[in-house]
Amino acid sequence: DVKVTQSSRYLVKRTGEKVFLECVQDMDHENMFWYRxxxxxxxxxxxxxxxxxxxxxxxxxxxxxVSREKKERFSLILESASTNQTSMYLCASRLQGANSGNTIYFGEGSWLTVV
Amino acid sequence: GQQVMQIPQYQHVQEGEDFTTYCNSSTTLSNIQWYKQRPGGHPVFLIQLVKSGEVKKQKRLTFQFGEAKKNSSLHITATQTTDVGTYFCAARSFKAAGNKLTFGGGTRVLVKP
Structure with a gap:
């Protein structure tokens, strides 16, 4: 089974902090995504x-x-967190597809609260 | 840019009844996917439709792609409590760059026992 792992499920950060959300996939997928x-x-x-x-x-x-230094890892960076970035963040990956597209596999999600 | 609209946003269904959720795009689509997200969980792929007028079934779920490839529907018969969750369509337009999918806002389904 495809495994997409997000390092943190729940985070609370202060306004102005720099925030890193990490995502790793183990299926050698070319495509990776960050959604909120x-x-x-x-x-x-x-x-x-x-x-x-x-x-x-x-x-x-x-x-x-974002940063993608290695194929399996895709990081989302909030340079200076703001309260309107409080949300649930989902990482996803997908095998490089032909025109018909391929399934997206999602991680469990990271709940970020900015106070 | 491409817009994908899902209706209704919320659906309260009596257990045993049928319901349908709809997905409409502003542009012609190359394909459409459907995902289900259980409460507290993450979206999980259900199905992909590619051909004009295509109909696919998964047990009590029937998925349809419109003839013009601009809309899609998901019909659930004899709803069960296990159907609770949010259903998303994700559309890929012929005009879309790269591998970008656009998600609809989702239909949140609540089942009354």
Whole structure:
């Protein structure tokens, strides 16, 4: 089974802190994603990476950055956390697909509260 | 950009009844996927539809892709308490760059026993 592991399930951070959310997948997937999930808004794509050292902005990249130094690891960074970044963050991975696309596998999620 | 709308946002269903949730896109889609997220859990892949008019069934769940490939539906018959959760569609447009999927807002299903 595909395993996508997010290092922290629950975090509480102060406004202005730098926050790292780590994600590791064990299936040698090329594509990795970071989403945030908020009630009524579904899953919104923050950043994605289609290979090592490659990254692309998603729909809501402002206030975030990412790092993909190794294929299995995709990190989300909040340079200066703000209260509007309180959310549930989901990491996901997918095998590089053809035009028909491939299943996305999600991690368990990280609940971040910024106070 | 591409927008994916899901309706209804909430669905209260009496156990044993049927219901349908709908997913509509502003653009023509190359494929659409459906995911289920149980309360406190993470989204889990259910199915992918690719062909115009395609219909797929998984036990009590029936998934349909519209003829114009701009909409999709999920119909659940004889709802059970195990169906509780949020159902998301995720759409990939022909115009989408790279491997980007756009998720709908989800339909949160509550089942009354």
């Amino acid at each position: 999930q908020d009630p009524g808004l579904g899953l919104r794509l923050i950043y994605f990476s289609y290979d090592v050292k490659m990254k692309e902005k998603g729909d809501i990249p402002e206030g975030y950055s």
